[in-house]
Amino acid sequence: MNLKQLSHILDLSPTTVSRALNGYPEVSEETRLRVQAAAAKHGYRPNARAKGLATGRSMVIGHVIPSSSRHEMVNPIFGDFVAGAVKKYAEHGYDMMFTNADDTSIEDAYRSLFQRGAVDGVVLQGPKVNEPRIEVLNRMQVPFIVHGRSTGVSVPYDWIDVNNKSSFLRATRFLIDLGHRRIALINGLEDMDFAQRRRDGYLEALKQAGVSPDPALMRSAEMTEVYGHHETRDMLRLDDPPTAILTSSMISAIGVRRALDEAGLKMGRDVSVIAHDDDLSYLKNGQDVPIFTATRSSVRHAGELAAEMLIERIRAPHDPVKTRLLEAELVVGGSTGPAPNRF
Amino acid sequence: MNLKQLSHILDLSPTTVSRALNGYPEVSEETRLRVQAAAAKHGYRPNARAKGLATGRSMVIGHVIPSSSRHEMVNPIFGDFVAGAVKKYAEHGYDMMFTNADDTSIEDAYRSLFQRGAVDGVVLQGPKVNEPRIEVLNRMQVPFIVHGRSTGVSVPYDWIDVNNKSSFLRATRFLIDLGHRRIALINGLEDMDFAQRRRDGYLEALKQAGVSPDPALMRSAEMTEVYGHHETRDMLRLDDPPTAILTSSMISAIGVRRALDEAGLKMGRDVSVIAHDDDLSYLKNGQDVPIFTATRSSVRHAGELAAEMLIERIRAPHDPVKTRLLEAELVVGGSTGPAPNRF
DNA sequence: CTCGGTTTTCAAAGCGCTTTGGATGCCGGC
DNA sequence: GCCGGCATCCAAAGCGCTTTGAAAACCGAG
Numbered sequence: 001m002n003l004k005q006l007s008h009i010l011d012l013s014p015t016t017v018s019r020a021l022n023g024y025p026e027v028s029e030e031t032r033l034r035v036q037a038a039a040a041k042h043g044y045r046p047n048a049r050a051k052g053l054a055t056g057r058s059m060v061i062g063h064v065i066p067s068s069s070r071h072e073m074v075n076p077i078f079g080d081f082v083a084g085a086v087k088k089y090a091e092h093g094y095d096m097m098f099t100n101a102d103d104t105s106i107e108d109a110y111r112s113l114f115q116r117g118a119v120d121g122v123v124l125q126g127p128k129v130n131e132p133r134i135e136v137l138n139r140m141q142v143p144f145i146v147h148g149r150s151t152g153v154s155v156p157y158d159w160i161d162v163n164n165k166s167s168f169l170r171a172t173r174f175l176i177d178l179g180h181r182r183i184a185l186i187n188g189l190e191d192m193d194f195a196q197r198r199r200d201g202y203l204e205a206l207k208q209a210g211v212s213p214d215p216a217l218m219r220s221a222e223m224t225e226v227y228g229h230h231e232t233r234d235m236l237r238l239d240d241p242p243t244a245i246l247t248s249s250m251i252s253a254i255g256v257r258r259a260l261d262e263a264g265l266k267m268g269r270d271v272s273v274i275a276h277d278d279d280l281s282y283l284k285n286g287q288d289v290p291i292f293t294a295t296r297s298s299v300r301h302a303g304e305l306a307a308e309m310l311i312e313r314i315r316a317p318h319d320p321v322k323t324r325l326l327e328a329e330l331v332v333g334g335s336t337g338p339a340p341n342r343f
Numbered sequence: 344m345n346l347k348q349l350s351h352i353l354d355l356s357p358t359t360v361s362r363a364l365n366g367y368p369e370v371s372e373e374t375r376l377r378v379q380a381a382a383a384k385h386g387y388r389p390n391a392r393a394k395g396l397a398t399g400r401s402m403v404i405g406h407v408i409p410s411s412s413r414h415e416m417v418n419p420i421f422g423d424f425v426a427g428a429v430k431k432y433a434e435h436g437y438d439m440m441f442t443n444a445d446d447t448s449i450e451d452a453y454r455s456l457f458q459r460g461a462v463d464g465v466v467l468q469g470p471k472v473n474e475p476r477i478e479v480l481n482r483m484q485v486p487f488i489v490h491g492r493s494t495g496v497s498v499p500y501d502w503i504d505v506n507n508k509s510s511f512l513r514a515t516r517f518l519i520d521l522g523h524r525r526i527a528l529i530n531g532l533e534d535m536d537f538a539q540r541r542r543d544g545y546l547e548a549l550k551q552a553g554v555s556p557d558p559a560l561m562r563s564a565e566m567t568e569v570y571g572h573h574e575t576r577d578m579l580r581l582d583d584p585p586t587a588i589l590t591s592s593m594i595s596a597i598g599v600r601r602a603l604d605e606a607g608l609k610m611g612r613d614v615s616v617i618a619h620d621d622d623l624s625y626l627k628n629g630q631d632v633p634i635f636t637a638t639r640s641s642v643r644h645a646g647e648l649a650a651e652m653l654i655e656r657i658r659a660p661h662d663p664v665k666t667r668l669l670e671a672e673l674v675v676g677g678s679t680g681p682a683p684n685r686f
Numbered sequence: 687c688t689c690g691g692t693t694t695t696c697a698a699a700g701c702g703c704t705t706t707g708g709a710t711g712c713c714g715g716c
Numbered sequence: 717g718c719c720g721g722c723a724t725c726c727a728a729a730g731c732g733c734t735t736t737g738a739a740a741a742c743c744g745a746g
Binding site for chain 1: 386388389390391392393395396401403408417418419421422423425426429430432433438439440441442443444454455458459460461566567568569573594597601604623624625626627629630634643
């Protein structure tokens with residue numbers, strides 16, 4: 001069933017039917033109702049491709065999944081962010097499209113997505129330091145939003161981010177206040193912008209307290225469970241092991257916990273742990289009492305906000321740049337306690 | 344840059360340029376090269392909407408995300424499945440599209456996706472028992488594949504699934520062979536087809552061993568960490584607590600482990616645990632030695648296979664129905680051991 | 687040279703929608 | 717009785733591509 005057929009049934013012109021369905025004023029209320037009834041009855045759905053071709057808009061927003069962020073992995077954070085975004089997209093009549101691209105052609109992927117006219121805007125996830133994609137998108141004039149920021153990029157761009165530096169500064173200070181001095185940081189991949197900011201916060205807190213950082217206590221890699229376990233086990237074998245561990249994700253915090261268990265150490269008593277908690281639906285930080293002391297910020301909520309900001313940008317391409325900085329909340333759970341007395 | 348402009352630059356007709364780029368034989372090799380060079384030079388990308396309108400194909404495959412599978416949650420399994428699928432889509436020139444739908448309008452969402460011409464086929468994830476969407480899709484004549492199966496659906500359909508029943512039968516038998524009799528099952532949502540099949544396998548193994556099932560040991564809900572923790576803690580308070588626990592996901596297994604730790608019980612010695620492991624990228628079941636004894640089947644691999652099967656179906660809509668049953672592997676880790684002597 | 691058969695190219699129609707620029711009919715005011 | 721203004725409706729063009737049917741160019745055989 002297409003427009004032509006429907007208009008023929010109604011004995012109206014395609015013009016009128018189109019206008020009736022799209023809410024234009026130059027059609028009488030009576031015919032509008034008649035048209036809507038017929039459309040519903042025959043299950044008419046305007047062809048998205050034809051509509052897109054005629055309007056120049058696709059009502060689709062694109063995301064690019066790097067086929068391998070190192071080891072062909074998919075971050076579970078991704079799922080919650082996307083769930084938040086897609087919900088808002090739906091509210092505004094947008095669909096969401098994914099393209100896959102290997103790391104080398106990731107810029108190409110964005111370019112093709114937009115220049116083919118497949119999408120009206122794109123979301124850039126997981127920016128690195130000096131992220132080259134930002135300038136590419138900027139030059140292409142495609143509406144986009146960055147989830148995160150990128151140190152070193154000079155062009156202006158819309159972004160939404162959590163205050164990584166201040167939240168890790170605060171978490172580190174919290175541990176210092178508890179008397180900890182040997183504080184480890186199990187961070188994300190080094191070239192990720194968020195990882196650097198978190199490290200900056202961590203280092204600044206140490207500096208303010210006059211504690212000199214120990215490279216042996218600073219680790220970075222993709223934040224899996226196995227990674228959290230491995231690094232923790234490794235650091236516990238040091239002559240002067242950490243009494244507290246700061247980790248960039250709940251998933252690796254679970255690995256940290258496992259390593260502590262294996263070593264017969266009690267979390268919160270022998271070793272304190274603070275995690276960054278993205279408030280994932282399937283991995284809540286406990287029910288009423290938090291399992292981990294954590295810096296918490298819902299990535300799902302970030303997804304919703306990102307979607308809204310992008311849709312605004314699509315509507316008003318020449319508005320001034322918009323940015324949004326979310327503050328993470330510090331929730332105190334049972335995984336932290338005073339530094340153990342080592343004498 | 345569009346076809347018309349490009350053809351004008353080349354002093355050729357749009358017809359010829361189109362044919363040159365799409366590999367038709369009725370164009371001389373010389374002009375083909377000339378066209379390809381010019382296209383590359385000017386960064387020409389055929390407009391996807393126009394192409395789709397002309398060809399009747401959109402080269403997009405649709406997935407529907409229920410906006411709330413109960414509590415607005417997003418399963419991390421989703422991420423890995425999608426990553427597998429999108430990779431194969433890309434290899435065949437397809438993009439992936441997501442639409443969001445609340446539980447009531449989920450059929451509508453599929454219908455609209457396809458009838459609008461937005462996608463060439465769809466993937467149905469997380470089928471329930473007597474899944475109504477299958478018949479809807481079947482009636483609509485849309486190419487689709489089901490990840491999982493649906494007991495009670497009579498129409499034929501393509502599916503790919505893991506052998507849930509036999510793998511849980513095997514896991515349960517493994518526990519029985521270790522001397523366990525009080526075996527708990529922490530399962531997924533009751534109306535999900537996979538959950539029923541797993542329960543069937545579990546029950547059959549008990550029956551074969553002459554153990555009568557205890558309803559107090561059978562739990563079902565959405566498989567979060569908190570859920571695994573909650574149910575385990577609850578069951579440990581029973582007069583006759585379980586000596587072994589079977590759980591439907593690694594995530595809830597982590598919760599199980601946490602509850603055991605809190606109760607001062609050692610996993611594998613005091614209580615045995617077997618999990619179903621979807622081999623998630625970010626939540627590997629240990630490195631060399633598995634953390635949990637588990638029934639393992641890569642959901643990412645399932646995503647790849649599903650994508651291939653769907654693309655075949657799109658190409659040959661009238662081929663006989665294709666199905667694929669994957670066998671889960673039983674990997675033995677440190678989480679299981681002989682039933683403790685309770686005398 | 688001519689002619690049938692290839693090879694190569696092209697003009698035009700069509701995909702299903704929106705939108706511009708009328709056309710039509712109806713109203714009250716002069 | 718005529719006319720401007722308003723409310724409705726419509727024909728046709730156009731979005732950027734593919735594809736059909738036909739024309740042009742070229743070829744070697746006769």
